[in-house]
Amino acid sequence: MTVQPLARPGPCAADWHWQLRHRIRSVAQLVARFPALGASAAGIAAAADKFPLAITPYYAGLIRRPDDADPLFRLAVPQAAEIAEHTFQSLDPMDEGTHTPVPGLIRRYGDRALLLVSSTCATYCRHCDRKRIAGQHEGALTPAQFRRAVDWIARHEEIHDVILSGGDPLTLGDAALRTMLAALRAIPHVEIIRIHSRTPVTLPQRITPGLARMLRRFQPLWINSQFNHPRELTPAACAALARLADAGCPLGNQAVLLRGVNDSADVLEELFRGLVRNRVRPYYLFQCELVRGVEHFRVPTARGLAIMAELRRRLSNLALPIYVLDTPGAGKIPLTPGTILAASARRLKLRGPNGQSAVYPEPR
Numbered sequence: 001m002t003v004q005p006l007a008r009p010g011p012c013a014a015d016w017h018w019q020l021r022h023r024i025r026s027v028a029q030l031v032a033r034f035p036a037l038g039a040s041a042a043g044i045a046a047a048a049d050k051f052p053l054a055i056t057p058y059y060a061g062l063i064r065r066p067d068d069a070d071p072l073f074r075l076a077v078p079q080a081a082e083i084a085e086h087t088f089q090s091l092d093p094m095d096e097g098t099h100t101p102v103p104g105l106i107r108r109y110g111d112r113a114l115l116l117v118s119s120t121c122a123t124y125c126r127h128c129d130r131k132r133i134a135g136q137h138e139g140a141l142t143p144a145q146f147r148r149a150v151d152w153i154a155r156h157e158e159i160h161d162v163i164l165s166g167g168d169p170l171t172l173g174d175a176a177l178r179t180m181l182a183a184l185r186a187i188p189h190v191e192i193i194r195i196h197s198r199t200p201v202t203l204p205q206r207i208t209p210g211l212a213r214m215l216r217r218f219q220p221l222w223i224n225s226q227f228n229h230p231r232e233l234t235p236a237a238c239a240a241l242a243r244l245a246d247a248g249c250p251l252g253n254q255a256v257l258l259r260g261v262n263d264s265a266d267v268l269e270e271l272f273r274g275l276v277r278n279r280v281r282p283y284y285l286f287q288c289e290l291v292r293g294v295e296h297f298r299v300p301t302a303r304g305l306a307i308m309a310e311l312r313r314r315l316s317n318l319a320l321p322i323y324v325l326d327t328p329g330a331g332k333i334p335l336t337p338g339t340i341l342a343a344s345a346r347r348l349k350l351r352g353p354n355g356q357s358a359v360y361p362e363p364r
């Protein structure tokens, strides 16, 4: 009897390489997927010309309606509004370029350094604050550039926390990541490594058991993702988060407050509850920056503060991120509704989340 060799599983939607290769990358592919967009193709093309377009088949499958009333459509599909120019907007609002001692390394805080290890993302967010880097050409830090960055960190003993960012570091393969993580782990003063990746949202297939096994060897390794809407917490995304948490990675989420996507207490409550249920701590809620091409996403800070005040009434602190504005001169500044009504050397007068006041006598 002859034994049939086992058929090798072919490339398919469950494979992250397949997902990357089959991304929607052109307006023609977009219109083929969503024929209703034919009429607005010119505006989409003008925007995609300026800021790159890529959507994984997985993420495209989460879009329910091809118009910008659908929050996931808004997050991923270019819109003509992106090409409106506003004089106060910049491609590098945080002035990261001037905080770059060696190529690919940004240092804006004393004890932390951020490495732009890849300029590729699985899906390009329309609200991206690094539009000057993400997808302008799809590449990665070269081994020589990475070596220079690692040497710089090794010479700076005050750096205790290194963040792999981009672009999206998890668009790199396991071997390249392992090399980077091993080089950083070999530096004694690097206590914490973080990976900032949106792949749990747009390419959960990337979080393979093999990747999780590899990451486990480099603890303490924190992973921050960017879920912006509760519909992004699909069974596939939740399974990816579970794999990372089971590998010992503390998980965080850095959402962005975006008009027409999540600028409501109900949507954010559902998002933050869903994240905590999946062992993800909501870490930051970012106020939109003054980056070119995102004006249509900006929400007034008064509205952001009102939403946060409402969420504080509804949610445990475990589910509450810090609402923060990143500024070029002063770094990240928390935006918090005022709780201190009056302060003297004798006593502090406070206002609680539901409006009641409280008094705390100071020590003598």
Ligand SMILES: *Cc1c(COP(=O)(O)O)cnc(C)c1O
Pocket (backbone or CB within 6 Å): 106, 107, 108, 109, 112, 113, 114, 163, 332
């Ligand atoms: C935001 C940021 C960090 C990390 O800041 P945390 O508040 O510690 O999360 C580090 N480096 C740069 C350049 C940043 O923009």
Ligand code: SF4
Pocket (backbone or CB within 6 Å): 120, 121, 123, 124, 125, 127, 128, 129, 130, 131, 134, 166, 167, 168, 198
């Ligand atoms: S994943 Fe991050 S870097 Fe990439 S497009 Fe989205 S916000 Fe920008």
